[in-house]
Amino acid sequence: MHEALSRPWPWYIAGPLIGCFPALLLLLGNKAFGVSSNLRHACAAVFPRGLAHFRYDWRREGAWNLAFALGICLGGAIAGVWFRNPAPVAIAARTQADLAALGIRDFSGLVPGDLFRWGSLLSLRGWAVLGGGGFLVGFGTAYAGGCTSGHGLSGVADLQGPSVLALLGFFAGGVTGTFFLLPFVLGL
Amino acid sequence: MGTADRTLGSPRAGSPSSAPRPLGLWVYTLAGILFGIVLTKAEVISWFRIQEMFRFQGFHMFGIFATALPMGILTVQAIKRWGVRTVREEAIVLQPKQWGRGIRYIVGGTIFGLGWALTGACPGPRFALLGGGVGVMIVAIGSALVGTWTYGWLRPRLPH
Numbered sequence: 001m002h003e004a005l006s007r008p009w010p011w012y013i014a015g016p017l018i019g020c021f022p023a024l025l026l027l028l029g030n031k032a033f034g035v036s037s038n039l040r041h042a043c044a045a046v047f048p049r050g051l052a053h054f055r056y057d058w059r060r061e062g063a064w065n066l067a068f069a070l071g072i073c074l075g076g077a078i079a080g081v082w083f084r085n086p087a088p089v090a091i092a093a094r095t096q097a098d099l100a101a102l103g104i105r106d107f108s109g110l111v112p113g114d115l116f117r118w119g120s121l122l123s124l125r126g127w128a129v130l131g132g133g134g135f136l137v138g139f140g141t142a143y144a145g146g147c148t149s150g151h152g153l154s155g156v157a158d159l160q161g162p163s164v165l166a167l168l169g170f171f172a173g174g175v176t177g178t179f180f181l182l183p184f185v186l187g188l
Numbered sequence: 189m190g191t192a193d194r195t196l197g198s199p200r201a202g203s204p205s206s207a208p209r210p211l212g213l214w215v216y217t218l219a220g221i222l223f224g225i226v227l228t229k230a231e232v233i234s235w236f237r238i239q240e241m242f243r244f245q246g247f248h249m250f251g252i253f254a255t256a257l258p259m260g261i262l263t264v265q266a267i268k269r270w271g272v273r274t275v276r277e278e279a280i281v282l283q284p285k286q287w288g289r290g291i292r293y294i295v296g297g298t299i300f301g302l303g304w305a306l307t308g309a310c311p312g313p314r315f316a317l318l319g320g321g322v323g324v325m326i327v328a329i330g331s332a333l334v335g336t337w338t339y340g341w342l343r344p345r346l347p348h
Contacts, residue, residue: 008229009226009229010251011248011249011251011252012251014226014230014252015251015252015253015254015256016255018223018227018230018259019255019256019259019263020259020260020263022264023264023266024219025219026264026274026282027274027275027280028211028216028274028275029275029276030278031216032282035310035312035315036336038311040336042333042336051337051343052343063213064213067213067216067217067220068220068223069315070217070220071218071219071222072224072227072312073224073315073319074220075220075222075224075225075226075228076225076228076233076318077319078224078225079228079320080233080316081319089231091236091237091239092240092245092246094243095236095239095243107236110228110235111234111236111308111322112235115235116322116325118324121324129306130325131328131331133302133303133304133331134328134332136300136302136303137300137307137310137311137328137332137335138332138334138335138338139299139300139303139338139339141300141310141332141336142335143292143295143299143300143339144292144293145285145292147300147310147311147312148310148312149310149311149312151285152257153260156260157261157263157264158268158282161285161287162286162290165290165293166293166296167297168294168297169294169296169300169301170298170300170304172297172298172301173298173302174302175242175301175305176298176301176302176305177242177301177306178242178243181302181305181306182306185306
């Protein structure tokens, strides 16, 4: 039983389930599903009197979303610790070869252990990946007004043109980052 | 939504036509738990899967998008078309995104994508990984906060 629940799910099970979340949150409370709004809510909570962009009632607007984000953490613990998949992620052999050529050695978990450990904060490479990548995502999602969930899922589900454009931007940036930025960063 | 859900939303006897009480926050935490489980089990929180996607070397992530997006469109359009209401009988209203000059979506989206390629995780998956034992993800989340704050600071000077 535990072994069966520890297996990853194929795309044709997981994809449709992920697609249900915008509708689910609309049905629960007319909420616009999007995780990165929480970054704005957190800024509003920490710097309440500063910039105009963060001057609003974050409790009223965002309490449900912060509760949702807490849930994601708990869900990640249930599926990633309790029912952890012991096998490495079954990525394509070509991807593994390309990443090995860039210096990735640890393919055992969901993320490469060489990069995503506390010790990597002692290196420029680790800071570029975690701090630099983190910053770009936070700045980009605020500028674009949404992330993969807010634009990619909710916006596209509502057939919003701006969200389709944002999703194309996510991909253009992702491919550019993969082929130009990442090789440079991993060489630091 | 069946009649069982309707009765949940009906005002109690003695308080006619009062505004419906919103759902408790725990309901959203529960929804978040489900989302965190699905994200983890789908492996979309995996740095390796994101790399495989951006290198166009595997079908998994594209299969996820190719099924999640139509499912999202189908369910949300059904809600709009039939005027479905929330479990508390409130009207469902979707806010359209403002086009502006469209610059924010292209430039902001591309900047987001660059960061997505480096950390291999967008905001939702970062929370799932944090809970899943990758504690150092808190640095990526903290840096994202700084990024969002920086946008708030530069916002009056940026083209939208």
